Amino acid sequence: xxxxxxxxxxxxxxxxAPAAAAAYxxxxxxxxxxxxxxxxxLAAGGDPGFxxxxxxxxxxxxxxxIPGAVHLPTALIPEQAAQLLDPDVPVVTYCWGxxxxxxxxxxxALAELGYQVKELLGGFEYWAREGFPYETxxxxxxxxxxxxxxxxxxxCGC
Numbered sequence: 001x002x003x004x005x006x007x008x009x010x011x012x013x014x015x016x017a018p019a020a021a022a023a024y025x026x027x028x029x030x031x032x033x034x035x036x037x038x039x040x041x042l043a044a045g046g047d048p049g050f051x052x053x054x055x056x057x058x059x060x061x062x063x064x065x066i067p068g069a070v071h072l073p074t075a076l077i078p079e080q081a082a083q084l085l086d087p088d089v090p091v092v093t094y095c096w097g098x099x100x101x102x103x104x105x106x107x108x109a110l111a112e113l114g115y116q117v118k119e120l121l122g123g124f125e126y127w128a129r130e131g132f133p134y135e136t137x138x139x140x141x142x143x144x145x146x147x148x149x150x151x152x153x154x155x156c157g158c
Contacts, residue, residue, distance in 0.1 A: 030118070031107075031118060031119060032118055032119050032120075032121050033092045033118045033119070033120050033121065034120075034121055034122075035120060035121065035122050035126045035127050035130055035132070036130060036150075038052065038066075038092060038120060039127070039130070039132045042066075042067075042068060049089070049090065050089060050090040050091065050092050050118075051070055051085060051086075051089050051090075051091055051092070052066050052068065052069040052070065052091075052092050052093075052094065052120070053069065053070050053071075053072050053085070053091050053092065053093045053094070053106065053110070054066065054069045054070070054071050054072070054094060054095075054124070055072060055073060055074045055077075055093050055094065055095050055102050055103055055105070055106035056073065056095055056096065056102060056124075057073055058071070058073070060096070060124075062136065062137035063136060063137075064124060064128065064134045064135065064136045064141065065124065065134060065135055065136075066094070066124070066127055066132075066134060066135075067133060067134065067135050067140070069094075070084050070085065072084055072085075072106070074102060074105050074106040074109060077106060077109040077110060077113070078109065078113070081109075081110060081113055081115070082113075085110075085115065087113075087114055087115060090115075090116040090117065090118065091107075091110055091115050091116065091117045091118070092117070092118050092119070092120050093106040093107045093110065093117060093118070093119055093120065094119070094120035094123045094124055094127070095123050095124070096123050096124055096125055097122060097123040097124065097125030097126060098121070098122055098123065098125070098126070100123060103119045103120060103123055104119055107119045122149075126149060128143050129143070129145070129146040129149045129150065130145055130146070130149055130150040131143060131144060131145030131146075131150055
């Protein structure tokens with residue numbers, strides 16, 4: 001039976017003090033956006049107050065992207081951001097999914113140009129897995145929600 005902090009892999013490093021934890025989690029929310037929150041803001045109609053940027057290649061964009069997103073591959077950000085984005089409007093970047101850091105690289109490039117930016121947690125993968133509509137080169141599509149990533153009835157309550 002594990003009964004000491006030194007033997008417990010969870011408590012081997014002590015949890016942060018509550019004030020430090022609050023600062024960390026507050027900062028995390030300043031840097032990240034949840035797929036469900038972005039979908040709800042876009043579905044509400046009107047101006048959501050941010051723009052979504054897909055930082056993937058044209059081939060990936062054609063395979064599927066969030067409706068209304070701006071296609072701006074990371075490598076083109078320095079050259080094209082000023083023509084495609086309003087510097088006064090916050091940006092939410094996404095790439096493929098949690099196994100890809102393309103959205104992080106895009107967010108960094110935009111932040112270095114002076115844009116307010118957040119990264120979409122889960123990227124396009126979780127957008128599709130949660131059952132939100134997306135567009136492909138063939139038109140609009142939607143998958144059934146994956147019960148491991150989205151509640152099958154109601155909301156998750158978080």
